[in-house]
Amino acid sequence: MAVTIKDVARAAGVSASTVTRALTAPELVHPATRDRVRQTAATLGYHPNRAARGLITGRTGNLGLLVPDLGNPFFPSVVKGVQARAHEGDYAVFLADTDEDTAAEIGLVRRLSKQVDGIVLCSPRMTDDELRTLAADTPLVLLNRRLARVPSVIPDFAEAMRQAVSHLAALGHRRIAYVAGPRVSWANRERVRALRAAAGATGVEVVEVGNVMPQFEGGVAAADQVLAAGVTAVIGYNDLVALGLLNRFTARGVRVPGEISVLGFDDIAPAAMVHPSLTTVALPKEQAGRAGVDLLLQLLEQPDRPAVRRELPVQLMVRGSTGPIPR
Amino acid sequence: MAVTIKDVARAAGVSASTVTRALTAPELVHPATRDRVRQTAATLGYHPNRAARGLITGRTGNLGLLVPDLGNPFFPSVVKGVQARAHEGDYAVFLADTDEDTAAEIGLVRRLSKQVDGIVLCSPRMTDDELRTLAADTPLVLLNRRLARVPSVIPDFAEAMRQAVSHLAALGHRRIAYVAGPRVSWANRERVRALRAAAGATGVEVVEVGNVMPQFEGGVAAADQVLAAGVTAVIGYNDLVALGLLNRFTARGVRVPGEISVLGFDDIAPAAMVHPSLTTVALPKEQAGRAGVDLLLQLLEQPDRPAVRRELPVQLMVRGSTGPIPR
DNA sequence: ACGAACATCACAAACGTTTTCACAATTGAT
DNA sequence: ATCAATTGTGAAAACGTTTGTGATGTTCGT
Structure with a gap:
């Protein structure tokens, strides 16, 4: 059905391992064959099967995002930011809504954690201890929550x-x-x-x-x-x-x-x-989402780097609902 | 690191294939061993690796959802419905926001389609032809859009x-x-x-x-x-x-x-x-989301069933912004 | 008591990648 | 001219499942 790495290998007259290297470690193969392989891969419309890749590398290329309530317009904005940054890094995003339910929150993290490389937790309601337990298993970044030794982004x-x-x-x-x-x-x-x-x-x-x-x-x-x-x-x-x-x-x-x-x-x-x-x-809602993914990707690359804590600027928007005191 | 099927097999004193069958095709193994396997799987905290399973079954257990703009509160509601129904069916949901951009829409569908079993397309902006082309490759359900031979759910x-x-x-x-x-x-x-x-x-x-x-x-x-x-x-x-x-x-x-x-x-x-x-x-926003997933799951089980078209009821909510004409 | 049918299970192959290892060919230093 | 180092490539193993095939033992009808 779908075009696999062997199809490309056969068409380009090389082995499968060369195809892999031509695409993921270009410096390891001869420039001429590299170009030829890439060319045939493109014309055949080859895209690596992410499940197969994930099986061997242990990485899924996916991120998880948990929010307490999509009904609050605050969170869709954060989601937008997360999406945007994740797609830039070639990650896809699993979204889950916990409906302000702490138990559901923990369950969803556990479930998601098998399918993603890391999770952005937005305004989690669970306790510090629960949070720390989860952070021990899964790369985690906190939004709107601060916790020692876990990367977080919070407004000022x-x-x-x-x-x-x-x-x-x-x-x-x-x-x-x-x-x-x-x-x-x-x-x-x-x-x-x-x-x-x-x-x-x-x-x-x-x-x-x-x-x-x-x-x-x-x-x-x-x-x-x-x-x-x-x-x-x-x-x-x-x-x-x-x-x-x-x-x-x-x-x-x-x-x-x-x-x-x-x-x-x-x-x-x-x-x-x-x-x-x-x-x-x-x-800064979208910016917070982006920053969250930034921190998560950093964490994935350097797991034992001390946890970063990012504080984002805020701005008062003066509109019609505030005025001088009644006299 | 994670507990695999072999760990369970060894602990239960059976082969890996028996573990699989005990969990996915219970009628094929002896009740006694079935229970024993399930028991040890539970105590060991075994969860099948979805990537590995997907590799062989061709199914990911994931659904895709595309919306034009999360900034419009209409869509988060739909997302909630989709999420809820998908989780019931043990599917996880990839969400993507197209920002009302037709080109991005097509690109995202193509990208998602490799990683999911099917896609729910909410209020797509692309043309009928583009839509039909995509529907030929990937199981698709339309929300707020009607198209011949593609399952859809629309309000009345x-x-x-x-x-x-x-x-x-x-x-x-x-x-x-x-x-x-x-x-x-x-x-x-x-x-x-x-x-x-x-x-x-x-x-x-x-x-x-x-x-x-x-x-x-x-x-x-x-x-x-x-x-x-x-x-x-x-x-x-x-x-x-x-x-x-x-x-x-x-x-x-x-x-x-x-x-x-x-x-x-x-x-x-x-x-x-x-x-x-x-x-x-x-x-009916959440209901539309749920119905969309319903149709998608149906489509996945019976791919060559004639496309269903579901029409949802609507209700006028009379509030303060309408009144008698000025006299 | 004998073969057929069945139940229960293990073995091995397969899915599509990445990665380790080894091999050949080329280069550079002596 | 010889040997070591380097470069480019292929074969094979591995990841964790599912599934087809076959082996073993049991049950049943005759």
């Missing part, structure tokens, strides 16, 4: 919160709310810490409102508590939560930013589609 | 437009605009046809406004033309376009639905997040 949370809080402080806000994401989310804990630091430095008081799912509905659910807290601004765990807040405020007739300012995190597309548009701290 | 466009137009007609609208999507989009052509039929049957006049990219920006760009066309309602090619229209209308101070009603297509999550929320025709 501290700077992000500094920008957010400075912006609100400059508008006169002195008492703000933070709607927290899932308790198991490392990113949430990190944001809280960064927020406290930034708020402390600026003399802004922070009220924390319960843990919600990192979704639109979570924001809707938290909105009334936020209003009851007597604050003049609120920062959502992420844009979806902030959009939920915005939606509920509008539905209740609370003017944004007239009566309360709303600030998000991520800068997903819908943030710019609503009215008022959402002020948010933009995280 | 005719019914969708009937529901949309009836809704608007009942609100008194007699002259409406349609903002068209990409000219190369089969779905766009199909929607136009269905819209004309529905409008003709209801006595509603339709104004078509240029072809735009199926994105938020496309809707924003078309909004002013729509207003200039002197219509009382507008249907967007999809929700993103409709959200763009909505956004621009709001920015210009045009009241929705007071002065103009807006209707979308798809029912993506952001449609319910904006204010006013977007009336739209919901397409």
Whole structure:
């Protein structure tokens, strides 16, 4: 059926091993035969069978990517970045969605790990120990999560919160709310810490409102508590939560930013589609995906190099949902 | 390193072939040895090497999925459905994003086709002929596209437009605009046809406004033309376009639905997040993904069965962006 | 009690590569 | 002119499975 290496060998009048070398180790064969082999391979439309190659080399040429929820536009953006970089390196990408389910997460990693050379884990929900166990078996890179001795790429949370809080402080806000994401989310804990630091430095008081799912509905659910807290601004765990807040405020007739300012995190597309548009701290999503693959490919080439930790820049996007405090 | 079939064979005191049969053709081995083999395989944590298996069986256990743009929330939903159904059937999924690029689309299919048993093509932009050529080489299932002799799953466009137009007609609208999507989009052509039929049957006049990219920006760009066309309602090619229209209308101070009603297509999550929320025709996204995999698995089992064409039900979601005509 | 049919299993070949090893031919140094 | 080193190539083994064939022992009908 498909054209194999033997077909090429026969057509070019050489042995199979020469064909292999002509294609993968050009310096080992005579330039003349190399060109001839490559030529016939091209005309015959030969492509090496990756399964056969993988069998002997132990490499699949595939990467795995796990995300907690494709329904959050944040993750498709990351996926795009991963795809782009992976294809450049001639890797294909297995994608799996864990639906925010920790158990499913571990199972999927185990399953994937047999079929890929390495895995990019985006915003994993599992514990540090579980993570470390997996990292011992499989080359792993973490996105939005930091763990000793495992390569990771994370946004600059501290700077992000500094920008957010400075912006609100400059508008006169002195008492703000933070709607927290899932308790198991490392990113949430990190944001809280960064927020406290930034708020402390600026003399802004922070009220924390319960843990919600990192979704639109979570924001809707938290909105009334936020209003009851007597604050003049609120920062959502992420844009979806902030959009939920915005939606509920509008539905209740609370003017944004007239009566309360709303600030998000991520800068997903819908943030710019609503009215008022959402002020948010933009995280480099595609870039994070690309960086993740970069680190993974490095790890595959030099497995015992100390783990790299890459921190990505962030940028506050000032839009319509933040304004001066009510006077 | 990893535990192989020989390890299991040795531990169970049988030959490798017996191990294989105990696991894949249980009726061929004695129940006692079958159980013993399975038991030792389990305790040793044996999992067959898929590359090796693929080499001999010619099957990879992998599926490919191509989508035009992960940035449109419609597609992540489809991806979720595909994933879910594929994992049930013990298949893993290669995902690729073509970025609305026809050339990339063909290249990616060719590349993927070597590594998968079949491909789900979602809203492909290539021509019928190109599609047919590919379908001759690789098991293919089409989503949102119909083509003779190729299995496909499509929403019931005719019914969708009937529901949309009836809704608007009942609100008194007699002259409406349609903002068209990409000219190369089969779905766009199909929607136009269905819209004309529905409008003709209801006595509603339709104004078509240029072809735009199926994105938020496309809707924003078309909004002013729509207003200039002197219509009382507008249907967007999809929700993103409709959200763009909505956004621009709001920015210009045009009241929705007071002065103009807006209707979308798809029912993506952001449609319910904006204010006013977007009336739209919901397409079964996850279900479409699942159905696509269903058809693909059928095709793999019975390659020369006549191609199935599955039509999925749709549902108008009436929300805040449509209302009675201005009086 | 005898051969046919069957059940149960092991052996070996095959899948398409890569890689090790060895061999021949050529080159360079003495 | 001789030997060592180098270059270019082929044969064969290996990767971990599945599957065809055949061997052995058992069951059954007569």
